[in-house]
Amino acid sequence: MKKLATMAIAxxxxxxxxxxxxVFPDLSYRTGPYAAGGIPFSDGYQDYMTLLNQRDGGIxxxxxxxxxxxTAYNTERGxxxxxxxxxxxxxxxxxxxxxxxxxxxxxxxxxxxxxxxxGYGRTSAANGDVFSHVFNYPANYWDAASVIINQLLEExxxxxxxxxxxxxxxxxxxxxEPIRTLETLAEMHGFELSQLAVDxxxxxxxxxxxxxxxxxxDYVVMWGWGVxxxxxxxxxxxxxxxxxxxxxxxWAGAEHDVEPAGDAAIGxxxxxxxxxxxxxxxxxxxxxxxxxGMAAGDGTNLGxxxxxxxxxxxxxxxxxxxxxxxxxxxxxxxxxxxxxxMEALVIDNALMEARGMPGIGPxxxxxxxxxxxxGMARMQQWDGTTWVTLTDxxxxxxxxxxxxxxxxxAQFAAENNISSQCSES
Amino acid sequence: MPDQLIFAxxxxxxxxxxxxxxxxxxxxxxxxxxxxxxxxxAQGVMxxxxxxxxxxxxxxxxxxxxxxxxxxxxxxxxxxxxxxxxLAILLTVVVMIAFAWFVQRFIFRYLVGQEPIILFMAxxxxxxxxxxxxxxxxxxxxxxxxxxxxxxxxxxxxRATFDIFGYGFFIDNLDIAAAIIAAILVAGxxxxxxxxxxxxxxxxxxxxxxxALSVGISLNYVWILVWSxxxxxxxxxxIMWGAKSGVQFSLSxxxxxxxxxxxxxxxxxxxxxxxxxxxxxxxEALFEFSIGPLIGGATENWFAYxxxxxxxxxxxxxxxxxxxxxxx
Numbered sequence: 015m016k017k018l019a020t021m022a023i024a025x026x027x028x029x030x031x032x033x034x035x036x037v038f039p040d041l042s043y044r045t046g047p048y049a050a051g052g053i054p055f056s057d058g059y060q061d062y063m064t065l066l067n068q069r070d071g072g073i074x075x076x077x078x079x080x081x082x083x084x085t086a087y088n089t090e091r092g093x094x095x096x097x098x099x100x101x102x103x104x105x106x107x108x109x110x111x112x113x114x115x116x117x118x119x120x121x122x123x124x125x126x127x128x129x130x131x132x133g134y135g136r137t138s139a140a141n142g143d144v145f146s147h148v149f150n151y152p153a154n155y156w157d158a159a160s161v162i163i164n165q166l167l168e169e170x171x172x173x174x175x176x177x178x179x180x181x182x183x184x185x186x187x188x189x190x191e192p193i194r195t196l197e198t199l200a201e202m203h204g205f206e207l208s209q210l211a212v213d214x215x216x217x218x219x220x221x222x223x224x225x226x227x228x229x230x231x232d233y234v235v236m237w238g239w240g241v242x243x244x245x246x247x248x249x250x251x252x253x254x255x256x257x258x259x260x261x262x263x264x265w266a267g268a269e270h271d272v273e274p275a276g277d278a279a280i281g282x283x284x285x286x287x288x289x290x291x292x293x294x295x296x297x298x299x300x301x302x303x304x305x306x307g308m309a310a311g312d313g314t315n316l317g318x319x320x321x322x323x324x325x326x327x328x329x330x331x332x333x334x335x336x337x338x339x340x341x342x343x344x345x346x347x348x349x350x351x352x353x354x355x356m357e358a359l360v361i362d363n364a365l366m367e368a369r370g371m372p373g374i375g376p377x378x379x380x381x382x383x384x385x386x387x388x389g390m391a392r393m394q395q396w397d398g399t400t401w402v403t404l405t406d407x408x409x410x411x412x413x414x415x416x417x418x419x420x421x422x423x424a425q426f427a428a429e430n431n432i433s434s435q436c437s438e439s
Numbered sequence: 440m441p442d443q444l445i446f447a448x449x450x451x452x453x454x455x456x457x458x459x460x461x462x463x464x465x466x467x468x469x470x471x472x473x474x475x476x477x478x479x480x481a482q483g484v485m486x487x488x489x490x491x492x493x494x495x496x497x498x499x500x501x502x503x504x505x506x507x508x509x510x511x512x513x514x515x516x517x518x519x520x521x522x523x524x525x526l527a528i529l530l531t532v533v534v535m536i537a538f539a540w541f542v543q544r545f546i547f548r549y550l551v552g553q554e555p556i557i558l559f560m561a562x563x564x565x566x567x568x569x570x571x572x573x574x575x576x577x578x579x580x581x582x583x584x585x586x587x588x589x590x591x592x593x594x595x596x597x598r599a600t601f602d603i604f605g606y607g608f609f610i611d612n613l614d615i616a617a618a619i620i621a622a623i624l625v626a627g628x629x630x631x632x633x634x635x636x637x638x639x640x641x642x643x644x645x646x647x648x649x650x651a652l653s654v655g656i657s658l659n660y661v662w663i664l665v666w667s668x669x670x671x672x673x674x675x676x677x678i679m680w681g682a683k684s685g686v687q688f689s690l691s692x693x694x695x696x697x698x699x700x701x702x703x704x705x706x707x708x709x710x711x712x713x714x715x716x717x718x719x720x721x722x723e724a725l726f727e728f729s730i731g732p733l734i735g736g737a738t739e740n741w742f743a744y745x746x747x748x749x750x751x752x753x754x755x756x757x758x759x760x761x762x763x764x765x766x767x
Contacts, residue, residue: 044579045570045574045579045688046688047687047688047689047692049579049580049687049688050579050580050581050687050688053579053580185736185737209736210736211735211736211737212737213737213739213740214740215689215692216689217680217683217684217689217692217693218457218696218739220453220457220611220724221450221453221724221727221728221731221739222736223609224446224449224450224453224609224728227609228446240689241684241685241687241689244581244684244685244687245683245684248590248683248684251590251591252590252591252592252609252611253592253609254591254592270580270581270685273581273583273685274581274583274584274684274685276583278590278591307512312505312508312516
């Protein structure tokens with residue numbers, strides 16, 4: 015009798031489906047030349063997901079599961095990671111590489127799995143009418159370029175006429191992204207734009223900085239990543255370029271970018287798409303994740319620029335999953351539902367405050383047509399020991415970026431025979 | 440004097456000094472190849488490992504700290520002391536000698552007499568192994584390197600050239616330091632190989648393994664010696680490059696800059712490594728200065744190889760390499 019009862023219970027358990035995990039792959043890079051940036055981002059992403067499990071019992075009662083796969087920032091390995099993890103029920107991919115993103119856009123779209131490329135990837139993916147499965151909220155590269163120019167306009171009484179700006183960029187798909195926007199802005203505002211490419215990985219920039227020293231531009235804008243950032247800041251200090259006129263994008267503004275140059279880096283400025291500081295959520299992560307011995311890393315990155323950004327990315331993914339659960343009325347969501355959740359995502363101050371990260375990013379709402387968010391970013395400055403936020407969120411010039419997004423995405427749509435996604439839905 | 444000519448002179452001087460940095464990396468390759476015929480693919484990773492070890496010792500970091508903490512549930516990262524730069528360098532040299540012994544004892548001792556391609560493959564494996572050990576031992580984060588090397592523009596040269604040309608040249612103090620250190624290193628290596636018993640043994644092995652063995656020279660000992668010297672050269676290269684960018688994984692990629700230098704200078708010549716480095720340094724700098732802007736820039740990486748290939752067409756053994764004649 016007892017045996018029969020046990021068998022009956024076991025049968026019942028097998029028959030009723032257990033709640034599956036919500037799977038969030040993390041295409042990380044903890045090795046290779048870009049590991050210094052990849053590690054804190056991944057730690058932040060994973061620790062937030064662990065926090066949701068430990069503190070809240072998951073999202074909507076379903077536990078999250080992060081599947082980590084090492085890409086070493088290598089595009090081929092990134093694609094391999096995607097192929098090897100998508101079968102686990104992956105809800106959304108965060109490739110943290112523009113090169114990998116470009117390769118995944120057609121694959122993920124065909125597989126019906128959304129991509130979230132926060133502040134990187136293909137900029138024109140902001141047009142959801144063409145890129146149904148790619149989301150790059152809250153901001154993209156072209157927004158970043160426009161925000162920098164808007165800030166410089168603000169500092170120069172609204173005119174950059176006759177000024178010279180040099181773009182120092184990583185010679186890759188990532189580094190070349192802002193060129194078109196900056197060229198348009200140069201034409202519009204009358205400044206002269208020169209471009210200097212730096213080859214991967216960026217260890218050698220002597221010639222580029224000799225050129226900068228000769229040409230003496232008013233500003234240098236940097237689109238760098240990895241060792242390129244540290245070398246550029248050191249070289250700028252070496253030629254005594256005024257640091258406050260040297261401005262990096264949001265991938266060139268972490269602590270490890272400036273620390274090797276020591277005090278010489280003081281004054282260097284960079285964008286940030288999220289707020290820095292002592293957020294209440296960090297206390298929860300410390301208590302429920304790090305002190306519990308469940309952190310992805312050793313816990314020392316907590317609160318750093320890229321840790322915070324990774325955590326912000328996880329927060330946006332989690333809120334999209336929560337939205338998907340609400341939209342479809344189920345706790346266990348599919349990648350298709352996740353996509354719907356991302357498209358219906360609304361981030362407002364009340365929500366950010368409720369999650370222990372007040373004002374971490376701008377308020378924005380995603381729609382079928384707009385997968386890009388507001389594009390706002392803040393300017394921060396290195397004071398020798400920490401990043402100091404200089405401005406509130408600055409808006410990009412949509413009248414410049416939007417036509418470029420529409421033009422580029424229309425070209426992609428024509429090349430790939432994509433019809434309007436939003437009018438169909 | 441036309442501005443462009445003055446700028447070209449500045450670019451040339453900087454190219455020469457960059458070339459010294461390349462030569463520093465190439466020297467390690469030459470030492471091992473000359474003595475054992477092994478093309479050491481791991482030389483770049485050795486530079487990374489040596490620099491990581493130096494910074495780790497300086498900071499009093501616990502080696503394999505993450506691993507220890509993971510296994511034993513502890514939370515130790517530092518010993519709590521800081522080691523002066525000079526002592527840290529000496530301790531790192533000891534580590535590199537131990538590494539040389541390890542390589543010889545556990546890898547190449549078993550590969551004596553194997554084809555060069557087998558030995559080359561073994562160094563590829565060694566490179567990945569060492570990369571992993573370095574990560575495990577010291578972590579993957581960027582470390583700041585401070586051994587007291589000067590950095591930044593040399594004001595004296597800036598002023599002097601301004602007085603002459605009306606334009607002050609930029610010369611980095613670190614590059615000047617690198618040139619001086621490289622000169623001392625090369626002089627030391629040459630003196631060591633010429634005037635010491637061990638040096639003569641190294642030269643004998645480089646000339647003819649069998650003949651060296653027949654007069655009682657221990658191949659095992661000489662190879663440990665050579666790998667130790669290559670380790671020390673890797674440490675010097677790691678320090679000079681690490682001072683520019685912080686010590687991080689990218690240091691291992693500097694080996695890629697040594698390849699065209701070796702192709703040009705020859706794999707068996709210490710002067711060849713220096714001259715090759717200087718030619719590559721100047722060549723790529725002038726090309727980037729004159730042609731780079733016309734074709735989008737960032738030409739340094741590929742042009743170095745083009746230059747080396749052009750030289751190879753006319754002199755396959757490199758400028759200073761030994762001409763190999765095989766009779767059929």
